[in-house]
Amino acid sequence: MAPRHRVVILGGGFAGLNAAQKLKRAPVDVTLIDRRNFHLFQPLLYQVATGSLSPGEIAAPLRGVLSRQKNTQVLLGEAVDVDPDAKRVILRDGAAFDYDSLIVATGSKTSYYGHDEWKEWAPSLKTVEEATQIRHKILYAFEWAERADSEEEARAWLTFIIVGAGATGMELAGALAEIANETLKRDFRKINPREARIILMEGGNRVLAAYPEDLSTRAEELVKRLGVEIMKGVMVTDINGQGVTYKHGDVTAKLAARTVLWAGGVDINSFGKQLGVRTHAETDKVGRIKVKPDLSIPNYPDIFIAGDLALATRPDGKSLPGVAQVAMQGGTYAAKAIRARLKGKPASPPFRYFDKGDMAVIGRAAAVANIFGLHVSGLPAWLIWLFIHLMYIVEFQNRILVFVQWGFQYLTFSRGARLITGATETDVDRAKREASASTRAAS
Amino acid sequence: MAPRHRVVILGGGFAGLNAAQKLKRAPVDVTLIDRRNFHLFQPLLYQVATGSLSPGEIAAPLRGVLSRQKNTQVLLGEAVDVDPDAKRVILRDGAAFDYDSLIVATGSKTSYYGHDEWKEWAPSLKTVEEATQIRHKILYAFEWAERADSEEEARAWLTFIIVGAGATGMELAGALAEIANETLKRDFRKINPREARIILMEGGNRVLAAYPEDLSTRAEELVKRLGVEIMKGVMVTDINGQGVTYKHGDVTAKLAARTVLWAGGVDINSFGKQLGVRTHAETDKVGRIKVKPDLSIPNYPDIFIAGDLALATRPDGKSLPGVAQVAMQGGTYAAKAIRARLKGKPASPPFRYFDKGDMAVIGRAAAVANIFGLHVSGLPAWLIWLFIHLMYIVEFQNRILVFVQWGFQYLTFSRGARLITGATETDVDRAKREASASTRAAS
Numbered sequence: 001m002a003p004r005h006r007v008v009i010l011g012g013g014f015a016g017l018n019a020a021q022k023l024k025r026a027p028v029d030v031t032l033i034d035r036r037n038f039h040l041f042q043p044l045l046y047q048v049a050t051g052s053l054s055p056g057e058i059a060a061p062l063r064g065v066l067s068r069q070k071n072t073q074v075l076l077g078e079a080v081d082v083d084p085d086a087k088r089v090i091l092r093d094g095a096a097f098d099y100d101s102l103i104v105a106t107g108s109k110t111s112y113y114g115h116d117e118w119k120e121w122a123p124s125l126k127t128v129e130e131a132t133q134i135r136h137k138i139l140y141a142f143e144w145a146e147r148a149d150s151e152e153e154a155r156a157w158l159t160f161i162i163v164g165a166g167a168t169g170m171e172l173a174g175a176l177a178e179i180a181n182e183t184l185k186r187d188f189r190k191i192n193p194r195e196a197r198i199i200l201m202e203g204g205n206r207v208l209a210a211y212p213e214d215l216s217t218r219a220e221e222l223v224k225r226l227g228v229e230i231m232k233g234v235m236v237t238d239i240n241g242q243g244v245t246y247k248h249g250d251v252t253a254k255l256a257a258r259t260v261l262w263a264g265g266v267d268i269n270s271f272g273k274q275l276g277v278r279t280h281a282e283t284d285k286v287g288r289i290k291v292k293p294d295l296s297i298p299n300y301p302d303i304f305i306a307g308d309l310a311l312a313t314r315p316d317g318k319s320l321p322g323v324a325q326v327a328m329q330g331g332t333y334a335a336k337a338i339r340a341r342l343k344g345k346p347a348s349p350p351f352r353y354f355d356k357g358d359m360a361v362i363g364r365a366a367a368v369a370n371i372f373g374l375h376v377s378g379l380p381a382w383l384i385w386l387f388i389h390l391m392y393i394v395e396f397q398n399r400i401l402v403f404v405q406w407g408f409q410y411l412t413f414s415r416g417a418r419l420i421t422g423a424t425e426t427d428v429d430r431a432k433r434e435a436s437a438s439t440r441a442a443s
Numbered sequence: 444m445a446p447r448h449r450v451v452i453l454g455g456g457f458a459g460l461n462a463a464q465k466l467k468r469a470p471v472d473v474t475l476i477d478r479r480n481f482h483l484f485q486p487l488l489y490q491v492a493t494g495s496l497s498p499g500e501i502a503a504p505l506r507g508v509l510s511r512q513k514n515t516q517v518l519l520g521e522a523v524d525v526d527p528d529a530k531r532v533i534l535r536d537g538a539a540f541d542y543d544s545l546i547v548a549t550g551s552k553t554s555y556y557g558h559d560e561w562k563e564w565a566p567s568l569k570t571v572e573e574a575t576q577i578r579h580k581i582l583y584a585f586e587w588a589e590r591a592d593s594e595e596e597a598r599a600w601l602t603f604i605i606v607g608a609g610a611t612g613m614e615l616a617g618a619l620a621e622i623a624n625e626t627l628k629r630d631f632r633k634i635n636p637r638e639a640r641i642i643l644m645e646g647g648n649r650v651l652a653a654y655p656e657d658l659s660t661r662a663e664e665l666v667k668r669l670g671v672e673i674m675k676g677v678m679v680t681d682i683n684g685q686g687v688t689y690k691h692g693d694v695t696a697k698l699a700a701r702t703v704l705w706a707g708g709v710d711i712n713s714f715g716k717q718l719g720v721r722t723h724a725e726t727d728k729v730g731r732i733k734v735k736p737d738l739s740i741p742n743y744p745d746i747f748i749a750g751d752l753a754l755a756t757r758p759d760g761k762s763l764p765g766v767a768q769v770a771m772q773g774g775t776y777a778a779k780a781i782r783a784r785l786k787g788k789p790a791s792p793p794f795r796y797f798d799k800g801d802m803a804v805i806g807r808a809a810a811v812a813n814i815f816g817l818h819v820s821g822l823p824a825w826l827i828w829l830f831i832h833l834m835y836i837v838e839f840q841n842r843i844l845v846f847v848q849w850g851f852q853y854l855t856f857s858r859g860a861r862l863i864t865g866a867t868e869t870d871v872d873r874a875k876r877e878a879s880a881s882t883r884a885a886s
Contacts, residue, residue, distance in 0.1 A: 036863065036864075037582060037586065037861070037862065037863045038861070038862045038863070054497035054498065054499035054860075055497065055862060056497035056860035056861075056862060057859075061630075061861040063627070063630035064857060064861065067629040067630045073632040075589070075590065076590070128862070129864055132864075140519075146518070147518065147519070147538070184506070187504075187506035187510045188506070189516040395857075395859075397847070397848075397851040397857060397859050398859065400847050400851075401847055404840070404843050404844055404847060405840075405844070408840040408843075412840075414838075414840060416499055416838075416841065416844065417497075417499035418480070418499075419479075419480065419498060419499060419502045419571070420479065420481070420519075421498060421572055
């Protein structure tokens with residue numbers, strides 16, 4: 001008996017997991033390799049950052065999800081290199097895996113546009129660790145404001161700047177406003193959390209630039225109603241422990257803030273870059289790899305790319321956005337293409353993204369949605385958002401847990417996951433001392 | 444108008460939180476100071492360590508719990524010193540708080556009996572961070588066993604040693620056995636998780652030494668039925684990355700294991716020690732402070748001690764154990780004593796611990812309980828355990844979440860919180876490399 005066709009999938013995000021699941025009944029041996037032991041439901045990560053959900057509630061262990069899929073093994077590991085001619089992937093620990101077909105779904109990371117030093121002061125929202133780090137930053141800010149020695153210091157602790165007004169930035173701003181206005185309103189004795197300033201800085205001239213214009217306008221109204229200040233057309237030039245320096249036209253200004261969150265750009269991580277080099281593939285400026293209509297790399301028909309790493313285009317020539325839906329459909333397509341080839345057929349028709357629409361939640365009972373071209377906002381959009389997100393959460397158990405958390409939050413404004421872990425008092429005191437020391441030095 | 448009586452409470456555990464809540468209607472100003480922003484339901488921490496619950500589900504933000512209690516403020520900070528004559532506590536950041544009455548409920552930490560170097564290899568179960576660290580260790584062990592190069596290496600990864608067979612050790616062993624036998628049984632392709640060895644090492648001659656003897660015997664039967672091996676009368680003499688060295692009588696032996704968990708001794712943390720020094724109080728060998736019948740320190744009637752730091756005795760002369768019930772009742776008593784004094788009355792009668800009993804859960808539908816002297820085991824004890832623990836969880840929302848998690852786990856053996864976070868692949872690979880390098884060096 002000939003050995004079975006070996007499919008190696010790199011990455012267990014939306015693209016990789018969907019690809020693996022769609023190969024369940026195919027006559028192949030699947031190896032899914034991921035750095036983490038879980039699939040993360042990224043669209044709800046901002047709710048972990050804002051204390052509504054626990055990480056466990058939006059993560060599903062990959063082994064558990066795939067345990068009954070007999071032709072599939074899951075391995076913890078990080079791919080660092082590939083030999084596309086020998087058809088082999090190499091992991092960081094030196095282990096090598098041979099493949100007959102490779103699906104690369106290693107996703108993207110955050111870009112600080114060449115200013116990686118900002119990362120220290122302005123965490124982004126890509127991993128579970130960053131989400132809990134943001135949660136700690138937000139909750140600590142109110143704690144230190146309560147214990148501040150001067151009005152000025154309290155004010156800096158109560159100023160929150162979010163850089164980038166895409167869906168993540170808007171959702172963070174909305175959730176932060178709700179924390180300040182409702183969740184914490186009775187919790188402090190010296191400060192009034194409602195006096196917190198939440199500022200959204202955007203380089204472009206409208207929020208949610210990827211959405212139709214009327215929904216941008218509506219989203220801006222909704223988020224302003226929560227008390228969020230929006231600054232459009234500003235370019236951030238520096239971020240440090242004191243706040244943000246930005247340019248607005250020719251004017252350079254500073255805004256003091258102890259908490260800055262980065263909801264900015266996207267970059268390709270190192271394996272994706274290495275793959276581009278090894279396959280001599282054409283890439284765009286962030287490193288996404290241009291794929292053929294069947295999602296394979298030119299000259300390497302056995303390597304498929306799905307998700308954020310793929311530079312695929314729509315019939316109108318626009319490139320597809322790096323969102324969950326595109327990733328899921330890409331993963332599914334790659335699996336189908338492999339199944340078709342095993343039967344000796346070409347992958348046809350070519351990959352075509354079926355755009356069901358976009359949605360962003362801005363606050364309690366407030367969202368905007370573009371569903372099959374229908375523009376909806378406010379409560380109806382919010383209900384659709386809730387329903388769709390609950391449906392797509394991977395494990396039934398998590399669906400129930402998230403439903404319970406959301407139900408309580410709707411009724412009581414309480415947030416179930418408001419713990420600050422990880423940093424000890426010592427670390428924190430040091431941070432506080434350093435922050436005030438540098439305030440003194442700066443003033 | 445005279446300023447109100449100031450009560451400072453150090454620690455927001457069972458003792459401190461109960462004391463604060465019992466002062467709700469008293470004519471006092473309460474300041475509750477804790478290093479963490481949450482109250483932790485410690486008795487369920489082993490379920491966080493074994494992936495059944497998320498940290499958020501057993502933690503309640505102190506501010507949230509006390510937000511409607513107008514006379515109480517919560518502060519994040521760590522007390523490092525006290526001046527009992529000036530009636531002042533000093534925090535690590537230098538802030539000082541004057542009190543009229545002080546309730547010290549700073550609890551205990553883990554003791555490695557003078558071998559703090561073992562901590563690196565054998566984490567204990569005291570904080571949320573340690574619980575997630577243990578969870579990662581356990582889950583990674585199976586991952587590395589799956590990827591092991593040799594049978595011997597796989598065997599070392601699949602050997603788990605728990606040191607100490609008190610309630611925590613027994614509960615960890617039972618949960619680990621369930622993980623190996625049920626939760627992960629379909630998840631791996633090379634290894635069989637059911638072949639994992641779980642070994643409980645105990646220095647004394649029976650498990651659950653604090654329990655009546657018949658319950659010890661029953662608990663041992665229950666945990667053995669799950670496949671746990673019990674070694675009694677062994678003294679651990681060394682723990683490192685390779686495993687445990689122990690003495691059994693005159694014989695010294697080694698057991699190779701990559702995962703060692705410490706469910707051993709108790710120590711008093713540094714503030715408790717400092718308090719003992721400042722008040723010239725009598726302490727026992729771990730540093731617990733001998734208190735008067737009203738829980739105050741001799742010569743300092745304004746300082747009360749509640750919880751693990753207090754060395755209080757029962758009428759029969761035995762000292763009270765460091766458990767949640769004693770802490771809750773101690774906190775409540777200290778609050779009552781302060782209220783009585785404000786009315787010019789002595790605190791009477793003296794503190795007397797009302798022992799409702801002990802219980803430990805050993806596995807699915809298996810527990811032992813001593814309730815008001817009634818000895819129960821098996822399913823009835825387990826049901827009582829479930830009910831009581833659900834009742835005592837602080838927030839209603841968490842009660843529902845824990846109920847959902849337990850319900851699913853009972854029905855499906857799935858564990859909702861099985862993520863490995865915090866360590867990157869790079870760290871892990873390094874750990875793995877180092878572990879195998881030292882294996883080679885040792886062999």
